[in-house]
Amino acid sequence: MTWTVSSCFVTLAVLFLWRVEEIAEACSCSPAHPQQAFCNAxxxxxxxxxxxxxxxxxxxxxxxxxxxxxxxxxxxxxxxxxxxxxxxxxxxxxxxxxxxxxxxxxxxxxxxxxxxxxxxxxxxxxxxxxxDTLSETQKKSLTQRYAMGCECRITRCTSIPCMITSPAECLWTDWVIEKTVNGEQAKHFACIKRSDDSCAWYRGAAPPKKDFLDIEDP
Incomplete structure (x- = not known):
């Protein structure tokens, strides 16, 4: 019985160390909105x-x-x-x-x-x-819209309640609402700096107006 128990402990120790090594070597990334990825690249x-x-x-x-x-x-x-x-x-x-x-x-x-x-x-x-998997909004945002919001901060909401701490932030809620980071805000919205230096989500097929103040649809 002693030999069996010792063997079990040895086996568990080896499995534990193997698992720790596997975790240590695994790639871990914090999800980013496509606009964040664009601005940071x-x-x-x-x-x-x-x-x-x-x-x-x-x-x-x-x-x-x-x-x-x-x-x-x-x-x-x-x-x-x-x-x-x-x-x-x-x-x-x-x-x-x-x-x-x-x-x-x-x-x-x-x-x-x-x-x-x-x-x-x-x-x-x-x-x-x-x-081919990108939305039309994402494709068009690459030429102008994403760059217009690089001074803004996109804050990812991971659980309710969540909130912004500055007017220059946009709250990214895809995960809590849709359980995916590739939701509506990722596919169809950009965080744009407005004329008063605050930031807000913008959705639209056309580039934002120069004096954009409110969220608007096409």
Whole structure:
């Protein structure tokens, strides 16, 4: 009986340590409204994936090779970023460390960061979506509307009650209302800075009026 109990404890300890390691290596991201993703990104492009390869980028402290995935892309449009076209993006080799899996021949909206080496890097924490899945409002907001609200703060509501603490905030309630971060506000609204320096959600097919003061529908 003693041997059995000890074995159980050893087994449980091993499973526990394995689980802790798995959790530690898992990719964890805080959800962001598409407008936040746009404003926080160094680069925002619409691009088609035309190639994929695994590359070595050095060794870790144990001498094991560190790998990345390089996606060759055909840039269709740049919404935010450097003057030169982006022809490749880089990501970690596995999702455990936030690596992104993209499909060849698929068009995506891709937000990412520009590293000091001049390469565009992406992770699961950034907004990367197939172009065809975006709403018309999201597509049109990329050219003007999102940028008009980059000085605003979008506060995500995770439970009721929730509230804003500043007039320059918009309360994002998709999660509490629809149990998804890809709800109505994410798909059809942008947080816009108004003429009095406060911020409010705006929905509409046309760009906001210069002196926009109230939320309005098309």
């Amino acid at each position: 160094d680069v925002v492009i619409r691009a088609k994936i035309v190639g994929k390869e695994e590359i070595d980028v050095g060794n870790n402290i144990y001498g094991n090779p560190i790998k990345q995935i390089k996606y060759d892309v055909k840039q269709i449009k740049m919404y935010k970023g450097p003057s030169q076209d982006i022809d490749a993006i880089y990501t970690a080799s596995t999702s455990a460390v936030c690596g992104v899996t993209l499909e060849t021949a698929q068009e995506y909206l891709i937000t990412g960061r520009m590293e000091t080496d001049g390469k565009m890097h992406v992770t699961l924490c950034q907004f990367i979506e197939p172009w």
